[in-house]
Amino acid sequence: MSDPATAPLLTRESVQAAHKLIEPYIHKTPVLTNSTITRLASTPRTPAELEGTEWAGRTPARPVMRLWFKCENLQRIGAFKARGAFHAIERLKQQPGWLEGGGREKGVVTHSSGNHAQALALAAQVNSIPAHIVMPTISSPVKIAAVRDTYGASIIFSGPTAPEREAVTASVIARTGAVLVPPYDHHDIVLGQGTMGLELQDQVSSHNKKLNAILTGCGGGGMLSGVALSCENTGIRVFGAEPSFEGADDAKRSFYSGQRITSVKSLTIADGLRTPVGAIPWSIIYERKLVSGMYSVTEKEIKAALRLVYERMKMVVEPSAVVGLATCLYNEDFRAMVEQEAGEDGWDIGLVFSGGNVSLEALGKLFES
Amino acid sequence: MSDPATAPLLTRESVQAAHKLIEPYIHKTPVLTNSTITRLASTPRTPAELEGTEWAGRTPARPVMRLWFKCENLQRIGAFKARGAFHAIERLKQQPGWLEGGGREKGVVTHSSGNHAQALALAAQVNSIPAHIVMPTISSPVKIAAVRDTYGASIIFSGPTAPEREAVTASVIARTGAVLVPPYDHHDIVLGQGTMGLELQDQVSSHNKKLNAILTGCGGGGMLSGVALSCENTGIRVFGAEPSFEGADDAKRSFYSGQRITSVKSLTIADGLRTPVGAIPWSIIYERKLVSGMYSVTEKEIKAALRLVYERMKMVVEPSAVVGLATCLYNEDFRAMVEQEAGEDGWDIGLVFSGGNVSLEALGKLFES
Structure with missing residues (x-):
């Protein structure tokens, strides 16, 4: 990872600079609309639908x-994680002394069994840099195969707990001299993820529309904080969404208490959002107030949103990818806020399908009758 | 349905005329490429992969x-069925005497529990024409709800056998004066489905490439024969693909025997392709020789292709939609033919993701571990 002492400022301009660096390596992903889902989001829920929720008895919002x-x-x-990983590698390549010190041979290392592992493995492979990925022994064979066989990374197995994987990671660093590229809690990762926000703003502008808000999921907070930077001084408001299951809404609870929660143990189906929010993302989200509000949704609401995306948009997305949509459709606090702030004109809201890496077996289990 | 006496000729020009008629009503769907899947299709299979297949021991093709x-x-x-349905309705509106005879009030009727039912219901609804859909009582509640609640059609239930549903359809016609719009065996339907072929040719041309071949699935044959018409005199060769399970490869067997098979009883997972090929499609596919060859694939091959599309393209498609892709990837007869005909230059091949209407429950069942 590039030296924090030479880290770029966490600003919209730095996100723009990151975008220039990674543009040759990433896809400018499409931005889609869907009239059925937009109509649903703009239809008041019925009082019956609110029964059994925390909003039972409230007049349904009309956003x-x-x-x-x-x-x-x-x-x-x-998944979007390719953005941060390519940015981290580009920044390493620019770092004085890294190449000269044999950095390209020593490689990079991370611990992850998810999308960040694949992203770093790919970015390293494209740059002919070795990647060492520390994975729990219990990781699924499919994920291990993707990282090792598709992207050519070395896998080092560890126990499942944080101390175990950190010890293994430290030993890899000691042995190889590889540089650690963490999944979210770093300037370069945050700036890389933020590039999606710039593209989204541009792509909506090309339809002669202007976004009023962007709503993204929040796990470690790399995406949410990066997107928040990309919206700085644009007038676009940024919101975060989390699963509420088993306390996975740590960033929301942190946001409204002012105290960052640093440990989460949730098995929410939105498995990309099980991590607690990191310190650097938190400084952007909360301390700099670049995020205007946090919302959470239930497992049932995530599944309902997932179903809509599959059935109506014919898109394969992972559960974590639809917490923003679920918030728009089902969270009455968010909906009432939009009604009040946007009035009859309404809001153009950007949402991020953050990833599509879900196994068909897992999907089958999720929707078995 | 429009009067056969005034039916347009089955030519490429008639497909172009059909396209003009339906363009305001249909989506010009995107054409995608995928480098991983294209690379896989162009990689020879291993001898081990051919074991247990009819090609065991053969040298794998290198297309x-x-x-x-x-x-x-x-x-x-x-699903593509919207094309044929909108074309059938447009042609009815042009038919002398139909409007004057109260046709718009009498409406249209079909028997189907699949995509044609939804397509006709939508096309009728958009034109403010009543649609009567005869469905077996055993149809899934989801499909019934889609046709009735989403598209506002009247549902009339029948027994599951062909004679039962035909009797019910006849009684609906007697009662209402509605015009029958069959799912594939009609000029207007074939010409409507063929419009996808014109778009595909255009869209590939816009990348400064030219298709050498198009490969589509074949159930009743409306899509395959329509696409064949769209390719007439263009030099683009057209091929058909079917599931082999329980004899669903009726069109292939008909094609190579010269005798059209008119009855099929297969429960292939490619449920849109369970029907035998119709007389009008057959006249184009076989008698006029506008299709160059027919191929078939196993259930396992369909599932493997389906998995690739979900995992690599992140697209929701129904099993019927991938028989063409499965043929490109796994049918050694097709692959050897491409190798021989195309040589080292290779072929640009158009495939059709014909539909994406699969329930998440059915998908789960298909891929349960």
């Missing part, structure tokens, strides 16, 4: 929303 | 293919 979907499920490796 | 996917799963109602 007007026009939804724009940034399809990062069509990004390289099937 | 070069560049694949272009026409995404009719993103068509209105989620």
Whole structure:
């Protein structure tokens, strides 16, 4: 990872610079609309639908929303994480002394069994740099095969707990001299993920429309904080969405208490959002107030949104990818806020399909009758 | 349905005329490519992979293919059938005496529980014409709801056998004066489906490439014969693909015996391709020799192709939509033919994702571990 002492400022301009660096390597993913889903989001829920929820008895909100979907499920490796990983590698290549010190031979290392592992493995492979990926022994064979066989990374197995994988990672660094590229809690990763926000703004502008807001999921917070930077001083408001299951809404709880929660143990189906929010993302989201609000949704709401995307948009997305859409459709606090802020004109809202890496077996289990 | 006496000739020009008629009503669906799948199709299979197949022991073919996917799963109602249905209605509106005879009030009728039912219901609804859909009582509640609630058609239930549903259809016609719009065996339907072939040719040309061949699935044969008409005198060769399971490869067997098979009883997972090929499609496919060859694939091969499309393209397609892709990837007869005909230059091959209407439950069942 590039030296924090030479790290770029966390600003919109730095996101633009990151975009220039990674443009040759990433896909400019398409932005889609869907009239059925936009109509649903702009239809008040019935009182019956609110029964059994925390909004039972409340008058359903009447927001007007026009939804724009940034399809990062069509990004390289099937998720936005390719942006941060390519940016981290580009920044390493620019770092004084890294190449000269044999950095290209020593390589990079991370611990992840998810999309960040594939993203770093790909970015390293494209640059002919070795990648060492620390994975829990319990990782699925499909994920191991993708990282090793498709992207040619070395896999080092560890136990499942954080101390175990950190110890293994430290030993890899000691042995190889590889540079650690963490999944979200780093300037270069945050700036890389933020590039999707710039593209989304541009792509909506090309339809002669202007976004009023962007709503993204929040796990470690790399995407949310990066997108927030990309919207700085544009007038576009940024919101975060999380699963509520088993306390996975740590960033929301942190946001409204002012105290960052640093440990989460949730098995939400939105498995990309099980991690607690990182310190650098938090400084952008909360301390700099670049995020205007946090919302959460239930497992049932995530599944309902997932079903709509499959059935109506014919797009394969992972559960984590639809927490923003679920918020627009089902969270009455968010919907009432949009109604109040946007009035009859409504809002153009950008949402991110953050990834599409879900196994057909897992999908089958999710929807078995 | 429009009067056969005034039916247009079955020519490429008539497909072009059909396209003009339906353009305001249909989506010009995108054409996608995928480098991973194209690379796979152009990689020889291993001898081990051929074991247990009819090609065991044969030297694997070395074809070069560049694949272009026409995404009719993103068509209105989620399948290409919207093309034929809108064309049938437009032609009815032009038919002398139909409007004057109260045709718009009498409406249209068909028997189908699949994509044609939704397509006709939508085309009728858009034109403010009543649609009567005869469906077996055993149809899934989801399909019944789509046709009735989403597209506002009247559902009339029948027994599951052909004579039962034909009797019910006849009684609807007697009662209402509605015009029958069959799912494939009619000039207007064939010409409507053929319009996808024109678009595909145009869209590939816009990349400064020229298709050498188009390969589509074949159930009743409306799509295959329509696409064949769209390729007449263009030099583009047209091929058909079917599931082999339980004799669903009726059109292939008919094609190579010269005798059209008129009855099929197969429960192939490619449920859109369970029907025998119709007389009018057959006249184009076989008698006029506008189709150059027919191929078939196994259930396992269909599932493998389906998995690739979900995992690599992140597209929701129904099993019937990938028989063409499965043929390119796994049918050694087809692959050897391409190798021989195309040589080292290879072929640009158009494939059609014909539909995306698969329930998540059915998908789950298909891929349960």
